Amino acid sequence: MLQIDSWKRVLIWSVCVIGLLMALPNAFYTRVEQSNDAKAAIELGIDTPEMQAEAAQWPNWLPSSLVNLGLDLRGGAHLLAEVQVGDVYESRMEAMWPEIRDALRDERTTVGTIRRQESAPDEIRVRVSQPEGMTRALEVVRGLARQVQTLTGVGATDIEARAEGDTIVVQLSDAEKLASDDRTVRQSLEIIRRRIDEVGTREPTIQRQGADRILIQVPGIGSAGELKKIIGTTAQLTFNPVVGPANSLDDTVGVGEKVVPSIEEGGRLYVIESNPVVTGEELVDAQPSFDQNGRPAVSFRFNTSGARKFGDYTLENIGAPFAIVLDDEVISAPVIQSHIPGGSGIITGNFTVEESTNLAVLLRAGALPAGLEFLEERTIGPELGQDSIDAGKVATIVAFVAVLVFMALSYGLFGIFANIALILNVGILFGLLSLIGATLTLPGIAGIVLTVGMAVDANVLIFERIREELKSAKGPARAIELGYEKALSAILDANVTTFITAVILFAMGSGPVRGFSITLGLGILTSVFTAIFVTRLMIVTWFERRRPKTIEV
Structure with missing residues (x-):
């Protein structure tokens, strides 16, 4: 007989409610996004009345995770960079x-x-x-x-x-x-990822392409030039002994020495030793701060080996100038006044607060091991992204309505049950996408549209099986029970093979292919859940209340 335990009923409806709650923030996307950004800014210390007002736009007791919009939906910047491994x-x-x-x-x-x-x-x-x-x-x-x-x-x-x-x-x-080339590209990839993460962008796509190229796509950023400014600065920090002053960049210097300019007023030039005492690679932390005169500066700290070398050099060269060099420009050349143990120090210069903060970010993210040549750059405006969103909405709504009408006309009341399950299916799918922080792209929308079409396949198999059982003079309760039992194997076979395909696409593909595979794979899981459990629970609940002598499917 048709029976579902009470604990199973509670569990099924709980999953549906939790899924819809997780999807709810996406219905108020702009409001929730502004609230999340304001809360993040407040945590960083930017606590203003305007920030508090924006943070209060969405209650703290409600979920606030959103489905991130990809580059083709949100607009942003696209770069293809070649690492100069040489x-x-x-x-x-x-x-x-x-x-x-x-x-x-x-x-x-x-x-x-x-x-x-x-x-x-x-x-x-x-x-x-x-x-x-x-x-x-x-x-x-x-x-x-x-x-x-x-x-x-x-x-x-x-x-x-x-x-x-x-x-x-x-x-x-x-x-x-060969080994160095591979390490250089891997290190550049990781440093680019850390630099972009530092500025708080959402779900960037940073992938290696070929032997020495890196694809960078960042949604929501103003332009490709802005993105290049974030990642293109090499931020190679070194601490070099100063040999003496120079008159011009063309001055003849000894082997192992070079002339570098200074950012100080007047354009002073220095001759420094090419081989640094300590490099930025031995830097473990850098934070914006202020010097003893209240001017913006950057405090830094070395690791154990860097601290030892820095301490030994300052002990042996008291009274000698010491150049702090960033990207072949001397930003400060203080005279060593005393031994500096512990590996901590401060970089002073003519910085603004914003410049000292940006410098600390670049130093903390690490130095790019090699230069980048940008082979391709594109800026995708938010208007184009909005057009994509609108087109995706139209496609999804048309597919959704067509399936709802077909199911209602084909299967009557049972079709309406399937339609309710389909709506729950899409809600739970968006809840899962929000929970895992997935990025939605145009191919991802295509996966959702395909899921909408596939979501009713399981119900069609079940309803057709119930029809066959009714023709065999089975009672309504027995026909429904056998319909679900005998259709289960076909449902699992069809969906498992499609899910395996989605997994392969995710493992072997990249970018848009992965976006499609994620929505397709999660859509299969939610479709099977709603078809086998949710629709059956609705039918059983209806049957228990009405106890019909005959049913029409």
């Missing part, structure tokens, strides 16, 4: 030079004096005064090599050394270059 080779060589220099100096009796020569950016050339000691010199340099830490580079070392007359030439090996 930039890393030069910095790797610069970082390796002190180690090579110290190792060869220990062999001075064999190789004589050493002098670094002008060389290409991706190599180091070292001239030895005693060429007869070249074999020993190569042995020492090769002894500094390390194993390449990748599966494809098993057995290979990171550097190669060869002799050209009285000169040693050191380069990165091909295996290390």
